[in-house]
């Protein structure tokens with residue numbers, strides 16, 4: 001059952017050099033209890049998509065924000081009051097920059113307490129109890145002691161767990177996790193993702209997980225959204241996409257991920273070219289880099305071709321398989 005739907009999201013930044021179309025017509029749905037992965041190279045619009053869904057795009061400087069975000073039968077973009085109640089409580093974000101997300105001069109307990117106070121009416125002792133319970137839930141040792149520590153007294157992995165506790169604090173239905181723990185070593189990252197999976201299993205939490213590691217993607221994501229140039233190139237079940245990617249960008253991206261995972265420096269892929277953020281791209285965003293591009297690809301924006309109930313591919317020359 002669908003819990004969240006994003007329709008035609010557009011998030012543009014006006015800069016002195018021109019307009020950056022960071023998110024340019026992104027649509028997707030999220031089902032209850034599932035994990036939807038968002039993948040794509042650096043700069044393709046994953047984090048801006050996350051902020052847009054949270055209704056926070058203007059807070060990070062976007063000048064134009066358009067589209068719809070449907071939750072519980074209502075378009076949150078059209079109901080700011082409801083957005084305020086839902087954000088942080090029912091839909092929570094674990095931001096990409098874990099190091100700067102916490103206030104350095106407040107203890108982690110006080111920061112958790114602050115979030116709890118915004119959304120829940122708890123007495124002082126209930127709040128303290130909930131703080132300790134949350135720090136235990138994310139498997140931090142000595143929760144009551146940890147609550148009294150400042151962020152600088154915690155390791156990177158512990159900080160990431162505190163952010164998870166903050167996201168979970170008001171019993172959310174949806175968590176958007178932007179590359180959680182990806183800056184930490186792979187063992188710590190695997191442990192934290194394991195904790196998230198356990199919590200998800202017990203609570204029917206739905207999740208949007210931004211990731212770039214094949215292992216993380218295949219272990220955690222039920223479906224995938226492959227982004228490039230602010231647009232969705234392909235979407236579908238993770239197992240189907242990993243087994244048989246259809247969009248030329250997905251094929252190349254998976255090859256890049258495989259090379260990174262295996263530390264293979266000899267891989268032959270069309271390295272690095274992402275269209276300039278200021279370029280207006282009338283055709284396919286990937287056309288400038290695609291080995292199979294034809295003239296039409298540079299002028300005609302491909303509509304998503306529906307392959308099956310779960311699968312779409314935005315390529316003019318994709319063969320339906």
Ligand SMILES: Nc1ncnc2c1ncn2[C@@H]1O[C@H](COP(=O)(O)OP(=O)(O)OP(=O)(O)O)[C@@H](O)[C@H]1O
Nearest residue numbers: 013020022041042043044045046047048060061277
């Ligand atoms: N405040 C801003 N002002 C102008 N441009 C921005 C702003 N924030 C993001 N962008 C641009 O929007 C595009 C998408 O950025 P985004 O942070 O979503 O990328 P990403 O896919 O999350 O990359 P990464 O994998 O590196 O985190 C980039 O071109 C980026 O430079």
Ligand SMILES: [Mg+2]
Nearest residue numbers: 046047048096
């Ligand atoms: Mg990002």
